[in-house]
Each structure stands twice: as C-alpha cells, then as structure tokens.
Amino acid sequence: MAALAATFTTVLNRGDHAIFSDTAGALLSVDNTFNSPFNAWLINRGSVTMPLRMRQHNASAQAIAEHLQSLPQVRFVAYPGLESHPHHAFAASQLARPDAGFGGVLAFGLNTDHDGHNRFVSKLNVITSAVSLGHDESLIVFLGEDDERQYLYPPGFHQGFFRLAVGLEDTDDLIRDIDHALS
Known part of the structure; x- marks a missing residue:
C-alpha cells in the first residue's frame, strides 16, 4: 500500500x-x-493494468455471488452487487459508473457445522486458504462462531462465515472449485 x-x-x-x-x-x-x-x-x-484487474475482480465476484446464492448448501451471501443485498441500491448509487462493479470481496455462510467448514476449505484446489485482500490469487478465510468480532456482524453471520477475496483466475475455474468443495 x-x-x-x-x-x-x-x-x-x-x-x-x-x-x-x-x-x-x-x-x-x-x-x-x-x-x-x-x-x-x-x-x-x-x-497500468489496474483497471483491467479491477474489472476481472468485480466480474468474477459478481458471478460467484450469484452462483452461491443459487446453491442449497449456502445459508447466505453478502455481496452488495446482488439485488437481494439490503444495501444494493445505496451501493449502486455510490458508483462512479453503472458498470464499475461492486468489488472483489464477498462473504457467505454454509449450512453445515464447524467440521463441514473445514472439509469445504480442505477440498478447494484453486482458491487458497489465507488471510489477505487485493491479491491476484483468490483467498478464502473462515471466521468461526468463536471469533471475538462476531458481535459486529449481523445475526446470520454468527454461525461462522467465509470471506472470499476473488483473484484474477478464470471465473469458471473458481466456480468449479467451489462446486467441487461443496460436493
């Protein structure tokens, strides 16, 4: 930075x-x-390449959020690019251009227990389990129900959730990786 x-x-x-x-x-x-x-x-x-990278981050995050939202294993998806997000209209009003995108970070919860969360992460092959943002590789971190910051999150997050920082990999590869890990 x-x-x-x-x-x-x-x-x-x-x-x-x-x-x-x-x-x-x-x-x-x-x-x-x-x-x-x-x-x-x-x-x-x-x-020089930042606009291209941001377009890819945004487009992939939007596609992944929409895909996750359609899966029965997923409890919730928090991404302001989804029309179902409670602050979607406000977020859209803040964009400099309508096609600017809503960022490359999203959160989601699974309908499973702590062991299920661990199994999901261990089955990921393209997405790396690591804590960071804005990387060229997609990174995921699980914030469990014992996280000391849980009181800051909405109630749906209290059973634990994943934060996914979407990288520059092919969108379809990322979606296939998530689907494989959920199977």
Whole structure:
C-alpha cells in the first residue's frame, strides 16, 4: 500500500532527511517510512493494468455471488452487487459508473457445522486458504462462531462465515472449485 502527500510548501530540512512540508513531517512521524524507489517503480508499473484487474475482480465476484446464492448448501451471501443485498441500491448509487462493479470481496455462510467448514476449505484446489485482500490469487478465510468480532456482524453471520477475496483466475475455474468443495 502506498500514498502520496503533495503540498505547495518548500522543502524543509529536518535533521538527517528532508521533507516537503509539516504535513509530510506529520505523515513521516506516524509511519516513519517512505517507499523505496524500487517499490515506487513497481507501483507505477502495476497501475497500468489496474483497471483491467479491477474489472476481472468485480466480474468474477459478481458471478460467484450469484452462483452461491443459487446453491442449497449456502445459508447466505453478502455481496452488495446482488439485488437481494439490503444495501444494493445505496451501493449502486455510490458508483462512479453503472458498470464499475461492486468489488472483489464477498462473504457467505454454509449450512453445515464447524467440521463441514473445514472439509469445504480442505477440498478447494484453486482458491487458497489465507488471510489477505487485493491479491491476484483468490483467498478464502473462515471466521468461526468463536471469533471475538462476531458481535459486529449481523445475526446470520454468527454461525461462522467465509470471506472470499476473488483473484484474477478464470471465473469458471473458481466456480468449479467451489462446486467441487461443496460436493
């Protein structure tokens, strides 16, 4: 993750490093780091394909959410791109363009017990069980009923749920992987 702080003030010398304003100084004192030139180059290089990657994340997440919603093994699907989502209209009103998409992360619950959740994850071949977001690989994590943050979630989530961060794999491969794991 990276950020840019641009200001109109002149460079100030603060000991062993120069900063561009008191604002940048405040940022430096909070984080105490700046990106290296190499990391900045990687970010710049990757930004060229970001619109394409976001389109793929969005389209795959939408298709997976719609597919999950149709399965009897699935207790609920939480994805703002679904018209059944309670905040769908609000989410749609916030989009810069109607075709922008609703993001690449969704949550869903299964009609099973804790062991069933573990069996599901162990049968996945394309989707990796790991905690992260925005990766090029699809990642899934199970948040169980004993998670200390359960009180923050709606009641339907309290029996445990999966958070799926959809990657850039082929959508049909991801859906087949989920179907295989549910079989």
